[in-house]
Structures are given as structure tokens and as C-alpha cells.
Amino acid sequence: MQRKVTAVHPDDTVEEVVKLMLEKKTNGTVVVDDENNVVGILSSWDIVQHIVPDYLETDSNLAAFEAADVFCKRTKEVAQDPVSLMMTTKVRTAKEDDTLIHALTLLAKFHIRQLPVVDEHNHLIGYINRTDIKRAVGDVLREDTH
Amino acid sequence: MFTTALILFGLSFLFIITEKVHRTVAALTGAALMVLLGVISQDRALEGVDFNTIGLLIGMMVLVGIAKHSGMFQAMALYIVKKARGNPMAVYILLGLLVMIFSALLDNVTTVLLLVPVIMVITNNLNVSPYPYLVSTILLSNIGGAMTLIGDPPNILIGSAAHLSFNDFLIHLLPVCVIIAVVTIFGLVLVYKKDFVTTKEARASVLKFSPREAITDMPLLKHSLIAIGVVIVGFLTHDLTGLDGATIALSGAALLLVLSLRDPEDHLKDVEWPTIFFFVGLFILVTGIEEVGIIDGIAHYILQKIGSDGFMLAQVILWGSAFMSAIVDNIPFVTAMIPLITEINAAGNMPENVLWWSLALGADIGGNATLVGASANVIVAGLAKKENQHMSFLGYMKVALPFTMVALVISSIYIAIRYF
Numbered sequence: 324m325q326r327k328v329t330a331v332h333p334d335d336t337v338e339e340v341v342k343l344m345l346e347k348k349t350n351g352t353v354v355v356d357d358e359n360n361v362v363g364i365l366s367s368w369d370i371v372q373h374i375v376p377d378y379l380e381t382d383s384n385l386a387a388f389e390a391a392d393v394f395c396k397r398t399k400e401v402a403q404d405p406v407s408l409m410m411t412t413k414v415r416t417a418k419e420d421d422t423l424i425h426a427l428t429l430l431a432k433f434h435i436r437q438l439p440v441v442d443e444h445n446h447l448i449g450y451i452n453r454t455d456i457k458r459a460v461g462d463v464l465r466e467d468t469h
Numbered sequence: 470m471f472t473t474a475l476i477l478f479g480l481s482f483l484f485i486i487t488e489k490v491h492r493t494v495a496a497l498t499g500a501a502l503m504v505l506l507g508v509i510s511q512d513r514a515l516e517g518v519d520f521n522t523i524g525l526l527i528g529m530m531v532l533v534g535i536a537k538h539s540g541m542f543q544a545m546a547l548y549i550v551k552k553a554r555g556n557p558m559a560v561y562i563l564l565g566l567l568v569m570i571f572s573a574l575l576d577n578v579t580t581v582l583l584l585v586p587v588i589m590v591i592t593n594n595l596n597v598s599p600y601p602y603l604v605s606t607i608l609l610s611n612i613g614g615a616m617t618l619i620g621d622p623p624n625i626l627i628g629s630a631a632h633l634s635f636n637d638f639l640i641h642l643l644p645v646c647v648i649i650a651v652v653t654i655f656g657l658v659l660v661y662k663k664d665f666v667t668t669k670e671a672r673a674s675v676l677k678f679s680p681r682e683a684i685t686d687m688p689l690l691k692h693s694l695i696a697i698g699v700v701i702v703g704f705l706t707h708d709l710t711g712l713d714g715a716t717i718a719l720s721g722a723a724l725l726l727v728l729s730l731r732d733p734e735d736h737l738k739d740v741e742w743p744t745i746f747f748f749v750g751l752f753i754l755v756t757g758i759e760e761v762g763i764i765d766g767i768a769h770y771i772l773q774k775i776g777s778d779g780f781m782l783a784q785v786i787l788w789g790s791a792f793m794s795a796i797v798d799n800i801p802f803v804t805a806m807i808p809l810i811t812e813i814n815a816a817g818n819m820p821e822n823v824l825w826w827s828l829a830l831g832a833d834i835g836g837n838a839t840l841v842g843a844s845a846n847v848i849v850a851g852l853a854k855k856e857n858q859h860m861s862f863l864g865y866m867k868v869a870l871p872f873t874m875v876a877l878v879i880s881s882i883y884i885a886i887r888y889f
Contacts, residue, residue: 381586400857
């Protein structure tokens with residue numbers, strides 16, 4: 324688990340979050356409210372979906388015909404939109420003393436890439452991502468070879 | 470029983486119109502209570518359901534539901550835009566006509582769901598505001614829907630109840646709808662002519678379109694064209710074959726399933742079952758008030774008040790149904806009007822189905838007046854809002870109401886000249 328979590332607030336804008344993601348070189352952030360309660364997950368995927376106009380999502384074949392400047396226009400249009408508009412609100416979380424297999428099952432079952440770790444009051448205390456899982460797998464395999 | 474039927478009908482309609490509960494739930498609950506409280510027997514309730522309308526709706530929903538995956542409707546829109554060489558006014562006129570033709574053959578909601586995304590893409594390429602194009606989409610979809618038996622649910626209901634064929638609709642409603650469409654398109658061009666300004670570069674981007682790329686499934690496109698062609702021929706030859714709408718549409722759906730060898734499970738799920746059950750509920754509700762003599766009473770009251778003057782009745786029905794359709798869903802309104810007009814027709818001596826044509830024109834075209842007048846309007850406004858094109862209730866009405874009034878005046882004159 325990583326203790327240093329990239330967390331954002333539901334009122335933060337797309338522009339602020341993208342800047343933060345680029346700085347921290349991450350594709351996923353946890354959304355927490357003023358009391359540090361986990362209220363959502365925001366990945367770069369959610370931002371991509373927010374930029375693509377709904378009419379192209381329903382009729383993706385039309386994307387080949389769309390004007391080239393629509394990307395710039397849309398990006399500027401949504402730049403000040405708050406994170407709360409596009410974050411995933413159904414958040415799966417793990418507790419600090421949960422077993423790894425429990426956490427992995429959540430990742431596998433719900434096809435998620437990151438898992439916030441919370442205390443008993445739903446306050447964010449850490450974060451598990453795919454790198455952490457790879458490290459754990461690596462540790463197990465090394466133990467076997469020794 | 471009289472009071473029970475009246476209360477059940479009134480409450481159900483109140484819930485349907487105010488949308489306090491889902492319209493299907495309101496209609497089905499009212500229908501169930503009509504039987505449970507003994508207003509009508511189950512046998513009578515089922516007799517009241519017009520299975521020809523139900524079959525026709527399901528058949529067309531399956532057929533169009535499969536055909537739309539071929540991308541052909543989008544490809545046609547892109548093709549005509551290319552043919553118009555990206556001239557915004559020509560594109561405007563041709564897209565309006567395309568919306569009208571699609572709406573005459575498909576239902577209006579499907580038409581706007583298919584064409585609004587294409588319109589957004591085209592207007593983005595031309596760098597013009599999509600707003601005028603969206604207003605024209607709404608107006609022309611309701612006008613196109615009025616043209617044919619299968620264009621708009623009120624026409625299906627009327628055609629089925631009054632035994633009017635596809636050709637009857639073409640002969641009686643197509644001419645007046647074409648006049649209305651031409652007047653509407655040119656009127657809209659005058660209103661929005663300032664918006665039709667684009668650049669050479671923007672026009673060039675449209676000329677680069679390759680509409681074939683919008684076709685996602687060529688074999689499906691061919692199969693869909695065959696099935697749709699067979700259905701249209703089926704409708705056109707009704708007078709020779711005597712086949713009813715449900716048989717033709719369901720056969721077309723079956724043919725497309727056979728040709729494309731598609732798993733029916735997903736496509737049958739695509740049928741708008743809430744709409745189908747809404748119709749079933751409505752039919753039973755109307756049968757309830759018909760059974761206790763309410764419809765009969767109203768028919769006699771109208772005949773007493775207005776007399777059996779066909780001209781006057783036709784005009785009252787045209788303008789009255791237009792007014793009602795502008796504010797409430799035209800499906801429940803027409804369902805309730807059908808037995809009433811059947812009674813009036815039986816009592817008075819009306820020329821050549823004129824009351825049916827008045828009802829269809831009023832109910833279909835009246836829906837244009839407001840943003841809530843028809844399902845297609847609500848859907849276009851919803852799609853527009855997502856793309857920051859806010860269509861306000863009053864802003865839309867300022868343009869649409871005068872056009873609706875003109876269309877109704879044209880209908881009024883048409884009825885006067887043609888039938889009296």
C-alpha cells in the first residue's frame with residue numbers, strides 16, 4: 324500500500340486535476356471531501372469519456388467525420404467542469420488489515436485498477452494500485468526461489 | 470360503474486399527463502383496476518386491445534432496430550451533404566427533407582436519434598450553429614410523421630381503428646404534408662438565413678467526406694434494404710393482398726432476422742416494451758369508459774352542440790387536437806378520441822373519413838407547437854442541451870408556434886377545399 328495518495332476534491336476542475344496527474348505521473352486519483360471521506364475515483368479514462376461528446380459515444384462511427392478542432396473546443400469547454408461531474412462514485416475500498424487476496428478479488432471482479440484503503444470511518448489512509456500488486460507477486464516468487 | 474370508470478380514466482390520464490409516475494405504470498394500473506373493480510371483464514379488456522397496432526409497432530421496432538446498425542441512415546445524410554457541396558443553406562434544405570422522409574418511414578424518435586449526431590458532426594465541420602438545424606429536425610420530423618400510416622403512432626392507431634390503408638394516408642395526407650413541408654423549410658430558411666455562413670476551408674472538409682465509411686455493415690445494409698423494401702411494397706399493395714399492418718411489419722422483421730441470421734434475443738430486447746405496454750393499458754382504459762357509455766354520451770353532446778355539420782366538426786377536431794397535442798402526449802389523446810370519432814361518424818353523415826384526417830393532421834402537426842408537444846421534440850432538446858445548445862421552451866415556441874399555425878391554416882384550407 325502507498326501512503327502518499329494523489330487525492331483531489333469534488334470541486335477541483337478538470338484543468339487542475341490534469342495538471343496534477345501530469346505532475347504526479349499517475350492515471351488515477353482518489354476523490355475525497357473536506358473530511359477526507361472517499362467519495363469517488365477519477366481516472367484519466369473518466370476525463371477522456373467526459374471530453375468525447377455524447378453523440379459520438381452513441382454513434383462512434385461518426386468520429387471519422389468529426390471536425391478536427393472539436394478536440395480543442397471540447398477540452399476548453401470542459402476545462403472548468405468539476406471532478407464531481409465525471410468521477411466514478413461507486414467506489415470499492417479496502418481496509419488496512421484486509422488480506423491481499425481480498426483486495427485482488429475486488430480488483431479482478433470489478434475490473435478496477437486502483438483501490439483506496441480506508442480506516443473504519445471511511446477516511447482515506449492509502450492506496451493500492453497495479454504496481455503494488457506486481458511488487459507483492461514479485462515478493463512471493465522471490466521467496467519461492469530462495 | 471359509470472363513476473368508477475370515469476374516476477379510473479381521469480386519474481390515470483392525470484398521472485400520464487403530469488408524468489408523476491411513469492406513463493406505462495399509470496396506464497397499466499388504471500387498466501388493471503378497470504378489470505379488478507368490475508367495470509369490464511377480462512375478455513372485454515383483451516378485445517379492446519388493438520393487436521394490429523401492437524403488432525405493427527413491434528414489427529417496425531424490430532426491423533428498424535436491426536437496420537439502424539448498418540449505418541445506412543447516417544451514410545445517406547453524409548452523402549447528401551457532400552452532394553450539396555457543403556453549402557450551408559443547401560445542406561439545411563436537404564437535411565430537412567431527409568428528416569421528413571425518414572420520419573415518414575421510420576418513427577420520429579428513431580429518426581431524430583439517428584440524425585441529430587450526424588447534424589452535430591456536419592455543423593461542426595461547416596463551423597455553423599447546429600441550432601437552426603435542430604429546430605428544423607423537430608418540425609420536419611413531425612410533419613414527415615403525418616404523411617404515412619407508419620410515420621407517427623397516432624396514424625397507426627387511426628389507420629388500424631378506421632381500416633385506412635397505407636395508400637389512403639398517401640392519397641389524403643401526403644399532398645397537404647408536402648405543401649406544409651415546403652412552406653416550413655422555406656420559411657425556416659428566411660428566419661435563419663444569417664446563420665448560413667461558412668468558410669472555404671470548412672466546405673472543403675465536407676467535400677472530403679467518404680460516406681461509405683459510415684456504413685458499418687454492408688451485408689446488413691443490403692438485407693435491411695430488402696426487408697424495408699418488402700415491407701413498403703406490402704403496405705402499398707394492401708388493397709390487392711388484404712394483408713394488415715401487423716402481418717406486413719412482423720413479416721418484414723422476420724425476413725430481416727432470417728436474412729441477417731441474427732440472434733433475435735438482443736433485438737427483441739430492443740423493442741420499446743414500456744411503449745407497447747403503455748398502448749395496451751391505454752386501450753383497456755378507453756374500453757372501460759366506452760363500455761359504460763361515456764364516449765357515447767360525449768359524442769351525442771358534441772353532435773347536439775355543433776350539429777352534424779361535417780365542415781364545422783372537421784375544423785373543431787383539427788384545431789382541438791392540435792391544441793391538445795401541443796400540451797399533452799398525442800398517443801393517449803388519440804386513443805381516447807378514436808371511439809368518439811367512430812360514434813360521431815356513425816351518427817352523422819360525414820364525407821369520406823374527413824374526421825379521421827382532421828384528427829391525424831391536428832394530432833401530428835400540433836405536436837410541433839411546443840418543446841413538450843411530441844417525444845421527438847423532447848429528445849432533440851435533450852441532445853442539444855448536452856452539447857451546450859440550450860433550447861428554451863419560449864425560444865423554441867417563438868419560432869415553432871407561427872410555423873405550426875401556418876401548417877394548421879394550410880390543413881384547414883386543404884380540408885375545406887378537398888372534402889366540402
